[in-house]
Amino acid sequence: MLKYFEFNPFAENTWIVYDDSGACAIFDPGCYTVEECRALRAFIEENSLKPARLILTHAHLDHVFGARFVQDTWQLPLEVHQNELPLLERFQDVCRMYGIPGAQTPPEPEIFLNPGDLIAFGNTRLEALYTPGHSPGSLSFYNRSEGYVLAGDVLFMESIGRTDLPGGDHDTLIERIRRELFSLPDETIVYPGHGPATTIRHEKAYNPFLN
Numbered sequence: 001m002l003k004y005f006e007f008n009p010f011a012e013n014t015w016i017v018y019d020d021s022g023a024c025a026i027f028d029p030g031c032y033t034v035e036e037c038r039a040l041r042a043f044i045e046e047n048s049l050k051p052a053r054l055i056l057t058h059a060h061l062d063h064v065f066g067a068r069f070v071q072d073t074w075q076l077p078l079e080v081h082q083n084e085l086p087l088l089e090r091f092q093d094v095c096r097m098y099g100i101p102g103a104q105t106p107p108e109p110e111i112f113l114n115p116g117d118l119i120a121f122g123n124t125r126l127e128a129l130y131t132p133g134h135s136p137g138s139l140s141f142y143n144r145s146e147g148y149v150l151a152g153d154v155l156f157m158e159s160i161g162r163t164d165l166p167g168g169d170h171d172t173l174i175e176r177i178r179r180e181l182f183s184l185p186d187e188t189i190v191y192p193g194h195g196p197a198t199t200i201r202h203e204k205a206y207n208p209f210l211n
Contacts, residue, residue, distance in 0.1 A: 023122025057152025083137025133173020134161030
């Protein structure tokens with residue numbers, strides 16, 4: 001089961017993945033304001049969920065605004081690919097560049113995820129797919145049994161992640177989408193970091209960047 005929240009001025013999708021065991025993982029906590037942090041915590045508490053993992057698809061500022069809040073609230077180690085470390089280290093500099101005040105510096109990662117890792121919590125299993133190009137160490141997370149992938153900012157409905165940010169590379173992004181995401185079953189649902197869900201079938205047919 002999944003729940004998403006659209007958070008912060010960048011309209012970022014924060015995802016909570018949970019199952020009947022009550023265990024959940026929080027992906028890309030973008031909660032920026034006090035009200036957004038309260039909304040995230042309220043959903044978890046009202047559904048008696050037990051946060052087990054704090055995971056980033058990548059470390060751009062809009063996906064990590066709430067990482068410190070989540071860690072402080074549920075004592076979870078931050079998990080991310082090691083190639084995202086430079087983005088985390090420049091977090092406050094990027095906030096100043098965008099004129100965003102008062103953002104909490106994300107915690108240092110304690111667990112580095114690698115392609116092929118199995119992300120396990122409760123009864124849920126997701127596979128880590130290496131999908132750089134939008135950022136240097138972006139990971140997507142595929143739930144084979146339920147037929148969906150959390151794609152971060154790699155693939156959107158009829159669009160792709162921007163590649164003009166530091167560490168971005170257009171050719172790499174296209175190659176990894178084709179290799180890692182387009183190799184998934186056509187009916188796979190894509191849950192992105194911004195905007196509505198889509199499917200692999202739809203993107204193969206209608207995404208102008210990939211056709």
